[in-house]
C-alpha cells in the first residue's frame with residue numbers, strides 16, 4: 001500500500017504497515033494538519049481511540065489528505081464504560097459518526113478491565129460489527145494471554161492484533177512470544193517510551209552513532225526487527241519523517257540483545273498493569 005513502509009499480514013488477511021502514526025493528544029486544526037502531513041509523507045496506518053476525543057480530527061485528516069480512503073488503515077478503540085453488548089454496538093456506531101467514516105479498518109477493545117469483567121460481551125459486539133461491515137479487522141489492546149484465551153473459548157474468534165505497552169524499558173518478551181505462537185500481531189504503544197529518558201540512553205546512543213541514525217530510529221528499527229507494528233506519535237513533520245526512515249539499515253543480534261537488555265521489572269511508563277488497571 002504505502003511505497004515506503006513494509007507490511008505484515010494479520011490472521012484475517014488484512015495487511016498493516018509496520019509503522020503507523022499514534023495520535024494521543026493530537027486534536028483540532030493542528031492535529032488535522034499534522035495527520036495530513038503524515039499521510040502525505042507515507043504513513044497509512046493511523047491510531048486513534050474514542051477516549052482520545054480525536055476521532056473527528058482523524059476523519060477530517062482522512063478527507064483532506066490526497067490519499068484515497070481505501071489506502072488508509074484507521075484504528076479506533078472501545079472504552080471500558082461501553083463493554084456491555086448493547087452499549088458497545090452503539091459506541092462503535094458513535095465512533096464512526098464522530099469520524100464521519102463508513103468503516104474502521106481496525107477496531108480494538110481498549111483495556112480488558114478484568115474487575116468489571118464484561119470484555120467478552122464487548123468482544124461479541126466487535127465480532128458482530130465486523131459481520132455488519134462496520135470494521136474490517138478486530139483486535140484488543142492491553143489484553144493478557146488469559147483474557148485472549150477466554151475470548152477464543154467463549155466466542156471462537158481470535159483477535160488479529162494486541163496493542164500493548166512495548167519499548168526498550170519494557171520489552172514484553174513473554175507476551176510477544178505468546179502472540180507469535182498464537183498468530184496474533186503485537187502492536188507497540190508508547191514505542192519510544194514517550195521520548196523522555198530514552199533520548200539520553202548511552203547504550204542506544206552508542207548503537208545510533210554506529211549506524212549514523214538517531215535514538216528514535218534505532219528504537220523503531222528494534223520494534224520492526226522484533227516483528228512488532230509500532231505507532232510512534234509525532235506532531236512534527238521532521239520527526240514524522242525521521243520515524244519512518246528506518247528501512248535502510250539493520251541491527252545485528254548483539255545490538256538487538258543490548259536494547260532488549262534495558263528492560264526493567266518496573267519499566268511500565270505509568271504503572272498500568274492490565275491485570276489490575278481499569279480505564280473507562
Ligand SMILES: NC(=O)C1=CN([C@@H]2O[C@H](COP(=O)(O)OP(=O)(O)OC[C@H]3O[C@@H](n4cnc5c(N)ncnc54)[C@H](OP(=O)(O)O)[C@@H]3O)[C@@H](O)[C@H]2O)C=CC1
Nearest residue numbers: 022023024189190191192193194195216232233234235239
Ligand atoms: N492502547 C493503549 O492503551 C495506548 C495506546 N497509545 C497509542 O500509542 C501512540 C504512541 O504512544 P505515545 O504515548 O504517544 O508515545 P511515543 O512513545 O510515541 O512518544 C511520543 C512522544 O515522543 C515525541 N517524539 C516522537 N518522535 C520523536 C523523535 N523522532 N524525536 C524526538 N521526540 C519524538 C513526541 O513529540 P512530538 O509530537 O513533538 O514529536 C511525543 O512527545 C499514542 O499516540 C496512541 O495512539 C498510547 C498509550 C496507551
Ligand SMILES: O=C(O)C(=O)[C@@H](O)[C@H](O)C(=O)CO
Nearest residue numbers: 024049110111189270272279
Ligand atoms: O493513551 C491511551 O491509549 C490510554 O489507554 C491511556 O491510559 C494512557 O495510557 C494514559 O495514561 C492517559 O493518561
